[in-house]
Amino acid sequence: MKNAHGCYPVTALACSGAWLLAGEGPFLRIYSRTSITLKQSVAVFSETSIHGISLDTVDTNRILIWGGFYVAVLRVQGLSSESGALTIQFLVCPTKCADWILDGQFSHIVTDHPDKNETYGAALVTAHNALLLLQIDSSSWAVTVKVATSQSKSILYCARLSWEAPDRILIAAGTVFGQLLVWSASLKSSGVDAKLHKVFTGHEGSPFGLCISTSRTSKPSSNSLRLLGSCSDDRSIRLWDISDLSVLDVDPQAAADQASTSDVNTGFLSASTSSGHSKELVAQAMGHLSRIWGVEFLVDRVDSTSFELVTFGEDATCQYWRLEPTYDDQKGICTGVLENQGYQDRHAGKHIWSHALSNTSDGVFIATGGADGAITIQKQLAMGSSIAASTLAAGTGDHSTADQVLVPGKIRSYSFVTTDIILMASNEGEVYLAHLPLSVSSSSTFEASGLSWQHICHEADFAGFSMTASVTSLSLVFLAGKSGSLFAYSPRSGFCKLLDGKRKAAGVFARRSPEHKNRSPTAVCLLARLGDPVAVLIEIPPEDHSNARHARLTVPDGEVISTFAILPGLTDAQQIAIGFRSGRIALYEPILNTNLESTTPSPPILNQQIHSDAITDIATTLEANTPYHIFTCRDGSYSIHTLALTGLIKQHHLSIPLMTEASQILSSPTAGLLIAGFHRKSFTLWSASTEQHLFSISCGGSNRSWTYCPNHSDPGRGGTLAWTQASSLLLRTEAPDLTVVRINSGSHGREIKAVAVSPVDSAVGRLVATGAEDTDVKLHRVTDPRAGGGVALQCARTLRRHNTGVQCLAWSGDGEYLVSSGGCEELFVWRVRVLAEGEVGVVCEGVCPFVSEGGDLRVMDLVAERHEGRGLRIVACRSDGSVCVYSYELEGKGWNWDWVGRYGAGCLMGINSLRGLGGNVYLTTGTDGHGAVLELTEREGGAEVKDVEWKGRCKIHQNAVHAAEVLEWSGDTHLLLSGGDDNALSISLLRGSGQSVGTLTIPRAHAAALTALQVIGADTEKGRVLVATAGLDQRIKLWEVRVDAALQGVEGVQVKRVENRYTPVADVASICSWREGKEVVVLVCGVGWDVWRVNVRDRESG
Structure with missing residues (x-):
């Protein structure tokens, strides 16, 4: 049993030139700040985390490290150079002091001895205000810890x-x-x-x-x-x-x-x-x-x-x-x-x-x-x-300043013509161009004195009201006024009128047509007018505004257009997608011609509800010849769909962290998919690939006029935001801070309470799901071993739907569905699929509608099983001692509450299925230290929600049972292994419908509560089980259990501890395992996570 890798809180840091030294658990890890890679890793302490690192300013290769009661001195050859190999040598092995150490520093004193050897020293201060002097003789490396003052x-x-x-x-x-x-x-x-x-x-x-x-x-x-x-x-x-x-x-x-x-x-x-x-x-x-x-x-x-x-x-x-x-x-x-x-x-x-x-x-x-x-x-x-x-x-401060732009008259509307030119229409009907002094890529703040102004024209239709939209890649802006007439401006063709109107404009939207080998890109505008059931679509070449083609689109009754897009295809045929404030999407196949009046309105070929709030942007990516359509929503979420004959099929839908309103979809060659939007009063840019916010600009929020122009060559390099605040136009250019370096992707920011691994033969491959007190559920891929060997987890998706800490995670047998539970009776069903390029698509398909009157119970544990081939059966135990059995239909997305049972006043902590007994028998464990067996029985003429039948109970612990697992042993015999608050490991034999025939308890199996247990190997023919346990004492232990079921009671049960190792993970709450060749990988989770490899093939053959 060996430690493969881990992710622990970083409790100590020190910088030495091009190197960064980090204390992660008991390990000293040395990273290169230039290549962002791990260069060396060594365990300094055996069972103590590193709490402090101090570098010697005289001898830059010497390092003072302390943690808890222990102190050590290391020499790292190679720290003085930026390249080359690093070698670590212990000058002073971990030495125990009399008290907890809070701070330490080298003394930088060099004293010459008669034998010319040097005596070095360091000072330490302890938790009881005592000063310790650490003296090291370089000739013998003998160390003396002297208590210099009383405490x-x-x-x-x-x-x-x-x-x-x-x-x-x-x-x-x-x-x-x-x-x-x-x-x-x-x-x-x-x-x-x-x-x-x-x-x-x-x-x-x-x-x-x-x-x-x-x-x-x-x-x-x-x-x-x-x-x-x-x-x-x-x-x-x-x-x-x-x-x-x-x-x-x-x-x-x-x-x-x-x-x-x-x-x-x-x-x-x-x-x-x-x-x-x-x-x-x-x-x-x-x-x-x-x-x-x-x-x-x-x-x-x-x-x-x-x-x-x-x-x-x-x-x-x-x-x-x-x-x-x-x-x-x-x-x-x-x-x-x-x-x-x-x-x-x-x-x-x-x-x-x-x-x-x-x-x-x-x-x-x-x-x-x-x-x-x-x-x-x-x-x-x-x-x-x-x-x-x-x-x-309050977390709403501004990172930067913005400059007020002064123009004649009040600005009514504005759009970017290019990345450094903005067109503005005033309240008096005047049209201006503002030339920005620098391009977007310069990432600087504009000063009002640096702007130059050019008057374009006066248009009476813009007096008091105007709307604009632009295609910056084609340097073209569309404008509409109070009569509903449509105008266009480009530096090459100037200002011209495109359409006459009789109704006030309700919306102007502009897009660039998709790239295609058979045609040049054009600018496409969608114009909606108040009270008009027909929207006008106009397409113009950027160099010739007179050569326009038109189409008319029928808007469904009661709908208000919020955005539109042109969906590219593999052929010349194109579809128009229109998003509405209601969250619906309509698809059209318009026929464009040069005569608008003779054009027949095109009805939608599809009108489908895909979101609960307004659709704010639409984009399409083509991956492996499969179009994926991306939609953002005003509720701060985004979704990915594919188009089938039956309509849009949702493949992915997640909320964006720290974004209350998603507004714009961008694609970057370096940063991948980007989404721009707002978090309360700040504009923010978020990367869907890395799940990180790139920058934010305090602007007052989305309830004011604004427009954002991304960098033309790479939106990942930032852009310029223009917005109206206090009747003034403000401009701010921002770019991601390229000086930010992130070493390790990290994990949850709070304790991990639940972990589950998907079946390896599922369509998505092996995914490890973790849920924590930070309310997040993360899906990880198991990646190749990192430097130093081992197993690393790479986060593929972060699921944010829970409002309370996650309590339990369970995969369906085919690995296509994940069920999560938490406080406030939250119970969610997530559909997990593979998208193009191996990306993981996740949709929260089901939210359990059944809650108690107070709605404040925790769903502590659950079992999720495929039921009758068309749905999931979810058996959940709750904090009030009740068991609820739900069926979830995968096709209709409907929920049924089938059974309910109440064990007692205590809290039920876990539930397991007793397989081999018809699929209707389960065992619960709770805070009273008992295991109780229940059966789901059909009763004629019963109520809609039936009562479970309790078969019996048995005492397995002195108090709360924190972890339990049931093995189908032989015939009608099951083996129950459990760990509890009494620090004990218990092995129980169950016969028939769960009747206990005896329990063997190993007291003091851990020095604190045993909170996680996993069977990592079982051979019923040889009567041998391998069990991994972990507890609050930060120990992971391996037990070999031999069972002879032919003997009476537990006389045939023998238990042997074969491994006892320290884990840096505090507050261990969950554990899972999977097989890789001759080894079993064990993942222990709590405050961080720890990966262990166990060679089970040698033990199986032994």
């Missing part, structure tokens, strides 16, 4: 130490009671002299992060100023003046104990105790949506008078701050305002657990490690104009 009774939540001189260390510590202690230790030949300098109070919660600045010059007095930064779970950032380090006490530990037991209010110091140090509080501010885990000073230049900081929060964002301090000579205090400069979204879910700063010639780059297992490297946010902290705390 306090008060526990620290954070600490930071700084070497001020070869013989002096400055320590800042934050206690659980909200105090900040600043003390120093002088290293003398006679011992260590400790002195307390400051005791700060004021935080309403426990501090979790500290940082110490260098000395700066304050204005206007030119006094030297040094600050201590602190952050807390009260969501505040505070800066304290530590310029004066006069001695308050010669025993910092006793002073800390006295302060922590002085005036305490509900666990923290009351306001009266903090007032005495208010003059040393320079500035404070509130930030982030939740707790703040870390704070760092940024550009730490001595010649700079300002202080710049970055904070790292539980909300997975980095926020940037600036302070311009001023010194009041009369009062003798330093004050300032801590201003928020912006924020960066870094990770999925919650928590930034680690960070590191790298100062390069290109600027300051900040690496962050999250609970999602990903590492993000991004350039420091440019410190521009300040943004209110209250705005940033």
Whole structure:
């Protein structure tokens, strides 16, 4: 049994030139920042995660690593160069200290011994405010851990130490009671002299992060100023003046104990105790949506008078701050305002657990490690104009500024002619061209003084009302006015009238005709008028507006057009698709001719409901000669359909994360499928290929006039947004931040509660589904082994429909359907199919309509089985002790509630099918430690919802059963294996319809609750079962169970533990496995996931 790979929270980071060192579980992983690849990986500790990494500035190859009670020193040859191989050597093997280590640094002291060998040292600070000195003799590599100071009774939540001189260390510590202690230790030949300098109070919660600045010059007095930064779970950032380090006490530990037991209010110091140090509080501010885990000073230049900081929060964002301090000579205090400069979204879910700063010639780059297992490297946010902290705390702050464009008269409508020319019609009927100074690819903000204006014409029909639409690739704009007349403008052909009208325009939509070898591209416009049941379609060549062809399309009653598109085909024949606000799609096959009046209106050949809200855009991709039609919806979702004789068939439909309204479909040669839309008041661009947001622009939302022009050569490189705000036209060019580097795709941002693997012979291949407390369901492909060997999971789709944490996942036997359940009685059926190029298409086909009166129960576990060849039978157990049996029809998408049963007042935790007993017998386990057998029986003349028949129950654990699996053994005998809250593993034999004949319990199978169990091998002929278990003690164990069913009770059951290994995954909640050749791959999930390989062929032959 060997560990193959894993995805764990990144708990430590350090930058060394072109290398990034990360602590992931007990592993030190070294990545190349240039190639974004893993170069080396080594397990530093056996059963402890790495909590900190510190680099030696003298010997750049030496690394100090600590985690929990342990510390180690490594030498990595090759760190000083950007290329070449890396070799790792342990200078000091993991050494246990007397207390939990919070921070450490090399001392940078070199002392010459008579034998010319050097003695190196490092300092560590512990969770009880004690200073440890780590001394290493380079000749013998003997290590000595010296307790330099006594420890306090008060526990620290954070600490930071700084070497001020070869013989002096400055320590800042934050206690659980909200105090900040600043003390120093002088290293003398006679011992260590400790002195307390400051005791700060004021935080309403426990501090979790500290940082110490260098000395700066304050204005206007030119006094030297040094600050201590602190952050807390009260969501505040505070800066304290530590310029004066006069001695308050010669025993910092006793002073800390006295302060922590002085005036305490509900666990923290009351306001009266903090007032005495208010003059040393320079500035404070509130930030982030939740707790703040870390704070760092940024550009730490001595010649700079300002202080710049970055904070790292539980909300997975980095926020940037600036302070311009001023010194009041009369009062003798330093004050300032801590201003928020912006924020960066870094990770999925919650928590930034680690960070590191790298100062390069290109600027300051900040690496962050999250609970999602990903590492993000991004350039420091440019410190521009300040943004209110209250705005940033709500997550709606602006990343950039926009420039107001001043034109004669009020702008009524506008569209881009090209990427650097915009056409605008004023409220007075004037038409202008605005020439933008730079192309979209320059990704710069336009200034009003840089715009040049050109008056095109005056058109009375545009006075008071106008609408525009454009085809920028053909440099052509369509305009319509209050009479319903249609006009066109292009730089080559100028401004001309295309159609007369008598009704006010209701919508103008423009498209470029699809590429085809037999014809040149043309511009196609669809014009809808108020109260007119017929829409007009006009096609014109971009170079000759007079050579137009027309068609008329009948609009279904009550429908309002929201978009349209030309569907390309494999032949010259084309279809027109029109999307309506109702969510319906109509298809037409129009006949275009030059005479509009003689054209007969074309009725729709298809009118189908595909969405519940307005269709906002339509696009078609041709993959393997199969057209796939993509639709975006105003509800923030998109779907992919294929067209058959019966209509549009939905192949994929998912909501887009952090997008409340999807508006525009784009295709990029580098980024794949892109979708532009809005998240509340911000315009955002999202990549469907990587499931990442590329950028956002704060613009006030979609309820105002706007238009977006993507980069012509590659929409993945950004574009220009124009929008109206406060009667002014604003322009902003934005592009994805190419400096953002993401190492590892990461996983869920919260604990993974459920995992299920699809059958290998299914059409979609092997997919691993995971569901977590972040409410996401992810489908992963099992990819090729990564550097260092093993198995990696690559996320193929993220399914967002649940509003509560996911509790259970189950695949149908053919692997074509996935059933997920969660809180609030959420129960969904997902159809999973393969699209072109191996992409996975997912549609949420069914939502269980049956909920209780309160609707607040959790669906804890379920069994999904194909039933009678035409549907699914779903047997679900719920948190109120009830069992519900539903049938879901695959064709009609209908639900029936067939059976219901109530076990008792406790919570049912799991349910399993007893196969071989007619397919109607199931076993439930619950919080009372019992297993109960139920049967689904048909009763004549019964109610529509029938009652299940309970057959019996048996005691298998002292309390809650967390995991259970049932094996069909022989004849009418079943083997039940279970793990519970009593830390035990139980093996029970069931006869007949589930009657227990005995249970063998292995007490203390784990040191904490056994929460996950999986049978990874079974041979009924040899009477042998191989079981993998995992628990909250972060152990994964392998058990061999031998069963002789011929003996009475459990006399024939023998259990042997064959493996006992540590897993870095905390809060283990689920487990699954699959066979690969002679090995079984075991996937353990909790806070992250862990992959293990077990060679079962040797055990089967043994």
